Amino acid sequence: MYTVAEENYIKSIYHLQRHQKSVHTNDLAAELNTRAASATDMIKKLEAKGLLKYEKYYGCSLTKTGKKLALNIIRRHRLWEFFLSEKLGFGWEEVHAVAEQLEHVQSDLLTDKLDVYLGFPLFDPHGDPIPDTLGNMAAREQTPLSLWTSQAPAEVCGVGSQDESFLEMLSLKQLEIGCRLTVLRHFNFDKTVELQLATGSSFTISEMLAKNIFVKPVEV
Amino acid sequence: MYTVAEENYIKSIYHLQRHQKSVHTNDLAAELNTRAASATDMIKKLEAKGLLKYEKYYGCSLTKTGKKLALNIIRRHRLWEFFLSEKLGFGWEEVHAVAEQLEHVQSDLLTDKLDVYLGFPLFDPHGDPIPDTLGNMAAREQTPLSLWTSQAPAEVCGVGSQDESFLEMLSLKQLEIGCRLTVLRHFNFDKTVELQLATGSSFTISEMLAKNIFVKPVEV
DNA sequence: CGAAATATTTAGCCAAAGCTAAAAATATAT
DNA sequence: ATATATTTTTAGCTTTGGCTAAATATTTCG
Secondary structure (H helix, E strand, O other), X not given: OOOHHHHHHHHHHHHHHOOOOOEOHHHHHHHOOOOHHHHHHHHHHHHHOOOEEEEOOOEEEEOHHHHHHHHHHHHHHHHHHHXXXXXXXXXXXXXXXXXXXXXXXXXXXXXXXXHHHHOOOOEOOOOOEOOOXXXXXXXXXXXXXXXXXXXXXXXXEEEOOOOHHHHHHHHHOOOOOOOEEEEEEEOOOOOOEEEEEOOOOEEEEOHHHHHOEEEEEOOO | OOOXXXXXXXXXXXXXXXXXXXXXXXXXXXXXXXOHHHHHHHHHHHHHOOOEEEEOOOEEEEOHHHHHHHHHHHHHHHHHHHHHHHOOOOOOOOHHHHHHHHOOOOOHHHHHHHHHHHOOOOEOOOOOEXXXXXXXXXXXXXXXXHHOOOOOOEEEEEEOOOOXXXXXXXXXXXXXXXXXXXXXXXXXXXXXXXXEEOOOOEEEXXXXXXXXXXXXXOOO
């Protein structure tokens, strides 16, 4: 069994590892809203437990065991998100905070029974894929709006951040998951994107926002 | 917000308070598998937070605030037990351990939405009543087998302990929740109880066991 | 009643996980 | 390439929750 703190470190290291191959102390501390010194301490502890490899002043990266644990935590998190949204009627922007707590309930039996009960969902309410028992998950068939060049109508199917101010902005601009839109044009100068909603209204969004909204072709 | 340790102390004090009016340090320590010294420390902390009143060498008892918290924790615990049993198909003897973890997820929104989702259940799978938002709960319409004198068939609807060895014994003797039985007689000498199952088999159980099995009249 | 047994508290430690401040290593920049 | 800036680590302290051993209250019993 692992402590909540350990699990949170493992999860953060896993997420950071998608971008940088080796995870640096400062980045990890920033991700967890803590200090570099604390991160160093925990990294050492996790290395002792065989969950990651660590080279002083260079960084760390998860071992096979560490990755497996990370995927299990992510699995729990996303299954709970799905449950909260689908079964309890939580707004998709409310689920994250509660799932942060639920993900630390350690019982594989619970996780697997929940998975069965939910019908083995492949994606959580944010469009992120849910790992199965072995850690395998579907690839997200998603393109950030910033890269979507097709004229064809697109459906919002994922977001790149759980930040509250970001999610608030989305719902303000009526860019919820499942909503349909068309990209009118990309402005090369400042990378802003002009788009039109199914309701007919059109407006321009920043590059930052466009990078964090994922879309896919509208299904027939 | 309260820590997991604090919540567990509050819950234990609440349970002990049903029997003794004032809860003694040693009993509390025993209940929580810890030592008297640790209990003293925590009692002081909880008093400082206004959750209980404490008199040195005498004991402690929950304040109004403390009781409210206790009932909220119990509410969460029993709702999760119901969920695990009803929705996920856990055996009723498996739910307790997992609910011990789930009960510490702190989100009133979650608790209330879960309650709605489950259809405002009144009793958990062990037959214990589930408090509502205000802390009110149904009285358990249950009699311990040791006091059941009626000739009429009875239905097992509750248990007086979550102890593993006890629950194991129950399932071994096929005395699950919901099962039907008739009490053949009470032996005055050693307070054992002879009973007959719906299957026809009959046997005698100890006073200890009889006190911990709750029954109610079979519903028509 | 007073001595022995029992219960409770105090004092002093430990481990986990965090922090600050200072030291050491690495990276950058003129 | 050396000086400066940044990053990382170390050292030492804090809080939470638990422990043991010793001290102090309380209860019980001869």
